[in-house]
Amino acid sequence: MSMGIRFRGKRSRLVVAACGVVALLGIPSVSAAGGGIYWVATDGSDDPGQDGSLAAPWATITHALDSVPDASTILVRPGLYEGRIRLRGTFPVGVTVRSELPYRARLTNNDRVITAYSDASGCEGIALEGFEIFHDGPGAAPLVVHVDGGGDGSVSRITIRDNVIHDSWNNDLLKINNSTFDVLVEGNLFYNQTGSDEHIDANSVDQVTIRDNVFFNDFAGSGRPNNNDTSSFIVVKDSNQGSDLYVGSRNVAIQRNVFLNWEGSTGSNFVLLGEDGHPIYEAFDITVENNLMIGNSANTMRAAFGVKGGRDIAFRNNTVVGDLPALAFAMRLNREGGNPVNDELLFANNVWSDPTGTLGAPAGGGANDFSDTPPADTADFVLHSNLYWNGGAAIPEDGNELVNFTDDAAATVADPLLGVQAGVVLPRWVPATLSFADGSTSIREVFENLVLLYGRPADTSPVVDAADPANAPPDDILGRPRDASPDLGAFELGIVFSDGFESGDTGSWSVAVPGT
Numbered sequence: 001m002s003m004g005i006r007f008r009g010k011r012s013r014l015v016v017a018a019c020g021v022v023a024l025l026g027i028p029s030v031s032a033a034g035g036g037i038y039w040v041a042t043d044g045s046d047d048p049g050q051d052g053s054l055a056a057p058w059a060t061i062t063h064a065l066d067s068v069p070d071a072s073t074i075l076v077r078p079g080l081y082e083g084r085i086r087l088r089g090t091f092p093v094g095v096t097v098r099s100e101l102p103y104r105a106r107l108t109n110n111d112r113v114i115t116a117y118s119d120a121s122g123c124e125g126i127a128l129e130g131f132e133i134f135h136d137g138p139g140a141a142p143l144v145v146h147v148d149g150g151g152d153g154s155v156s157r158i159t160i161r162d163n164v165i166h167d168s169w170n171n172d173l174l175k176i177n178n179s180t181f182d183v184l185v186e187g188n189l190f191y192n193q194t195g196s197d198e199h200i201d202a203n204s205v206d207q208v209t210i211r212d213n214v215f216f217n218d219f220a221g222s223g224r225p226n227n228n229d230t231s232s233f234i235v236v237k238d239s240n241q242g243s244d245l246y247v248g249s250r251n252v253a254i255q256r257n258v259f260l261n262w263e264g265s266t267g268s269n270f271v272l273l274g275e276d277g278h279p280i281y282e283a284f285d286i287t288v289e290n291n292l293m294i295g296n297s298a299n300t301m302r303a304a305f306g307v308k309g310g311r312d313i314a315f316r317n318n319t320v321v322g323d324l325p326a327l328a329f330a331m332r333l334n335r336e337g338g339n340p341v342n343d344e345l346l347f348a349n350n351v352w353s354d355p356t357g358t359l360g361a362p363a364g365g366g367a368n369d370f371s372d373t374p375p376a377d378t379a380d381f382v383l384h385s386n387l388y389w390n391g392g393a394a395i396p397e398d399g400n401e402l403v404n405f406t407d408d409a410a411a412t413v414a415d416p417l418l419g420v421q422a423g424v425v426l427p428r429w430v431p432a433t434l435s436f437a438d439g440s441t442s443i444r445e446v447f448e449n450l451v452l453l454y455g456r457p458a459d460t461s462p463v464v465d466a467a468d469p470a471n472a473p474p475d476d477i478l479g480r481p482r483d484a485s486p487d488l489g490a491f492e493l494g495i496v497f498s499d500g501f502e503s504g505d506t507g508s509w510s511v512a513v514p515g516t
Contacts, residue, residue: 035068035069035070035071035072035073035093035095036052036068036069036072036073037072037073037075038052038053038057038058038064038067038068038072038073038074038075039052039053039054039057039058039074039075039076039077039100040052040057040058040059040060040061040064040074040075040076040077041057041058041059041076041077041079042059042077042079042080042081043057044056044057044058044059045057045058045059046058046059046060046063052064052067052068052074057077060081060083060085061074061076061081061085061087061097062085062086062087062088064097065086065087065088065089065095065097065126066088066089066121068095070091070092070093070094070095070125071091071093071094071095072095072096073095073096073098074095074096074097074098075098075099075100076097076098076099076100076105076131077100077105078099078100078101078104078105079104079105079106080106080108081105081106081107081108082108082109082136083109084109084111084112084113084114084115085107085113085114085115086115086116086117086119087114087115087116087123087126087128087158088116088117088119088121088122088123088126089119089121089122089123089124089125089126090121090122090123090124090125091124091125091126092124092125093125094125094126094127094157095125095126095127096127096129097126097127097128097129098127098129098130099129099130099131101130102130102162102442103130103131103132103163103164103429103431103434104132104434105130105131105132106131106132106133106134106431107131107132107133107134108133108134108135108136109135109136109140110135110136110137110139110140110141111140111141112141112142112143112144112145112146113133113134113135113144113145114128114133114144114145114146115145115146115147115148116146116147116148116155116158116180117146117148117150117155118148118149118150118152118154118155122154123154123155123156123158124155124156124157124158125157126157126158126159127158127159127160127161128158128159128160128161128163129159129161129162129163130161130162130163131163131164132163132164132166132429132431133145133163133164133165133166134164134165134166134167134168135167135168135169135170137169138169139169140168140169140170141170142168142170142171142172143168143170143171143172143175144165144167144168144172144173144174145160145165145173145174145175146174146175147160147174147175147176147177147180147183148175148177148178148180149177149178149179149180149181149205149244149245150178150179151178151179151243151244151245152179152244152245153179153180153181153245155180156180156181156182156183157182157183158180158182158183158184159183159184159185159186160174160183160184160185160186160188161184161185161186161187161188162186162187162188162442162443162444163188163189164188164189164429164443165188165189165190166189166190166191166192166222166428166429167191167192167222167224168192168193168194168197169194170194170195171193171194171195171197172193172197172198172199172200172201173190173192173193173198173199173200174190174199174200174201175200175201175203176200176201176202176203176205176208177201177202177203177204177205177239178203178204178240178244179204179205179206179244179245179246180205180206180208181205181206181207181208182206182207182208183205183207183208183209184208184209184211185200185208185209185210185211185213186209186210186211186212186213187211187212187213187443187444187447188213188214188443189213189214189427189429189436189443189446190213190214190215190216190233191215191216191217191218191426191428192217192218192219192222192224193217193230193231194230195229195230195231196229196230196231196265197230197231198230198231198232198233198234198235199215199233199234200233200234200235201235201237202234202235202236202237202249202252203235203236203237203238203239203240203249204237204238204239204240204244204246204248204249205236205246205249205250205252206246206249206250206251207251207252208236208249208251208252208253209252209253209255210234210252210253210254210255210257211253211254211255211256211257212256212257212444212447212479213257213258213447214257214258214260214427214443214446214447214450215233215234215257215258215259215260215270216259216260216261216426216427217230217261217262217263217264218261218263218426218428219263221426221428221437222428226263226299228263228264228265228266228299229264229265230263230264230265230268231264231265231268231272232264232268232269232270232271232272232306233259233264233269233270233271234254234270234271234272235271235272235273235275236249236252236254236272236273236274236282236283236286237249237272237273237274237275237276237282237283238276238278238280238282238283239276239278241278241280247280248280248281248282248283248284249282249283249284249286250283250284250285250286251285251286252283252285252286252287253286253287253289254271254286254287254288254289254291255287255288255289255290255291255473256289256290256291256475256476256477256478256479256490257291257292258291258292258293258294258447258450258451258455258477259271259291259292259293259294260293260294260296260297260424260426260450261294261296261297261424261426262295262297262299262301262324263297263299264299264301265301265302266300266301266302266327266362267302268301268302268306269301269302269303269304269305269306269332270291270293270301270304270305271288271291271304271305271306272305272306272307272308273286273288273306273307273308273310273313274306274307274308274309274310274336274339275308275336276336276337277308277309277335277336277337277338277339278309278337278338278339279337279338279339279340280309280340281309281310281311281340282308282309282310282339283307283309283310283313284310284311284312284313285312285313286310286312286313286314287313287314287316287473288305288313288314288315288316288318289314289315289316289317289318289473290317290318290473290475290476290477290490291318291319291477291490292318292319292321292450292451292454292455292477292490292491293318293319293320293321293324294321294322294421294424294450294454295320295321295322295323295324295325295326295354295421296322296323296421296422296424297325298325298363299325299363300325300326300327300362300363301324301325301326301327302326302327302328302332302372303326303327303328303329303330303331303332303371303372304318304320304324304326304329304330304331304352305330305331305332306331306332306333306334307331307332307333307334307342307345307378308334308335308336308339308342309335309336309339309340309342310342310345311340311342311343311344311345312343312344313344313345313346314346314348314471315331315345315346315347315348315350316346316347316348316349316350316471316472316473317348317349317350317467317472317473317476317486317488317489317490318350318351318489318490319350319351319353319416319418319455319477319489319490319491320350320351320352320353321351321353321354321355321416321418321421321454321455322353322354322355322421322454323354323355323356323358323421324354325358325361325362325363326360326361326362326369327360327362327369327372328360328369328370328371328372329352329354329359329360329368329369329370329371330347330350330352330360330370330371330403331347331371331372331373331403332371332372332373333345333371333372333373333374333377333378333381333402333403334372334373334374334377335374335377341376341377341378341379342377342378342379342381343378343379343380344379344380345378345380345381345382346381346382346384346471347381347382347383347384347386347403348382348383348384348385348386348467348468348471348472349384349385349386349467349468349471349472349486349488349489350386350387350488350489351386351387351389351416351418351463351488351489351490352370352386352387352388352389353387353388353389353415353416353418354389354390354391355389355391355415355418355420356391357390357391357392357393358390358391359389359390359391359393359395359396360396367396368390368393368396369396369398370388370395370396370397370398370401370403370404370405371398371401371402371403371404372401373401373402373403374401374402375400375401375402377402378402378403381402381403383403383405383407383408384408384409384410384468384471385408385410385411385412385466385467385468385471385488386405386408386411386412386488387411387412387413387414387416387462387463387466387488387489388405388408388411388412388413389413389414389415389416392415395413410468412462412463412466412488414462415461415462416457416461416462416463416488416489417457417458417460417461417462418454418455418456418457418458418461419453419454419455419456421454424454425437425438426438427440427446427449427450448478451477451478451490451491455477455489455490455491456491456493457487457489457491457493459493459494461487461493462488463487463488463489463493464487464493464494465485465486465487465494466487466488467485467486467487467488469484469485469486472486475492476490476491476492477490477491478491480492
């Protein structure tokens with residue numbers, strides 16, 4: 001990948017090596033922020049007398065968090081760590097818990113593997129980086145990672161970054177709920193939840209950002225059957241209504257993610273806002289932007305985007321591309337149970353492209369369909385400056401639906417000239433080779449490969465300079481700044497940097513790798 005990415009990765013490894021030398025020499029290792037560097041290892045001990053040095057490491061992450069001062073870094077040596085890890089402690093500056101070597105520290109349990117719960121010592125200012133995290137097999141209790149605010153907002157400033165989180169055998173991969181606030185989920189790779197549950201369930205939360213992640217399913221790769229019964233990859237909702245601090249999840253940003261290989265139910269979405277049918281706005285003040293959604297599987301989904309009882313939601317500069325079997329290609333906007341009418345929904349600068357001419361048709365054949373939008377279920381929407389492509393066939397219209405592409409007065413109907421989705425390699429983590437199945441050695445490399453193969457338009461694409469600047473985010477899916485005349489979709493073409501390279505050259509720019 002890019003020169004910048006390789007350099008930053010090398011720098012990260014050198015820092016780890018240097019820390020080990022310092023500890024072996026018996027010299028106190030103090031970070032620039034004033035905290036120390038401490039160690040956890042499979043052959044460590046939590047007994048008195050262990051000081052968390054490389055020569056006398058602790059055995060558990062929880063004990064390390066109970067023992068370190070603020071602004072510390074806890075490095076976890078390679079190996080398999082079994083049992084629950086409790087994230088706890090109040091750290092105003094912040095403490096980072098990091099796998100010494102990316103994805104080589106493996107965390108597993110037959111119950112919750114990671115919990116961040118209300119605690120007498122607090123739960124604030126903790127980052128978890130670089131681990132493989134998974135259930136150990138069938139029969140596990142629910143959830144792999146659980147961040148629960150206790151109903152009173154007592155859990156906050158939690159970062160989950162650059163982890164491989166996979167194979168829940170019961171319920172969600174990651175649940176964030178019960179008045180948790182200020183959570184960053186960044187640069188992770190998620191696959192294989194169980195049953196009618198999600199990769200991420202953000203439930204009665206505030207200030208949650210989900211960005212730079214890769215979401216897919218690959219049940220066969222884990223030796224599991226695909227029952228086509230799993231739910232959305234991300235859901236934002238409020239299941240408990242007024243029983244905690246928040247009535248409705250709010251201030252959630254879902255940005256710069258890659259979604260692919262749908263293996264779920266026909267009633268679910270890549271991203272769903274609202275779900276439980278309560279008489280409240282379950283999700284409001286939400287942005288969904290700069291995401292790439294790849295239609296590479298043969299399994300039918302409901303629609304790429306779904307809203308059930310939501311308001312003040314912006315979907316902008318997303319790219320949905322491929323032969324995506326669906327009951328509606330772009331969106332389903334509806335109500336369940338006592339939901340209020342959806343209100344103030346914006347769809348701007350998106351790309352919806354099925355190069356096969358089956359836009360919105362389910363697997364096995366059927367009528368094409370752009371949206372499922374009962375007129376009585378949404379009060380106000382704006383469809384503006386999007387691109388639509390159905391392989392040269394007509395974009396489907398339905399007078400019984402509220403939203404049709406003809407509602408977009410600034411529509412572009414043309415081939416966006418995106419990469420062909422055939423031959424997508426599912427990038428599951430392969431511990432035996434210390435790499436991902438696509439040959440990448442980091443999640444960021446997986447992410448960039450997918451973006452450049454399937455989300456980058458050709459230089460002559462009609463997306464160029466065609467977006468409405470007033471509704472475009474300041475950056476693109478790779479975190480690069482958009483220019484004054486932004487492009488449609490997630491990827492921005494034509495950026496020229498001071499070194500003379502153009503944005504299409506992968507050696508021309510550098511993106512910070514999480515954890516470096």
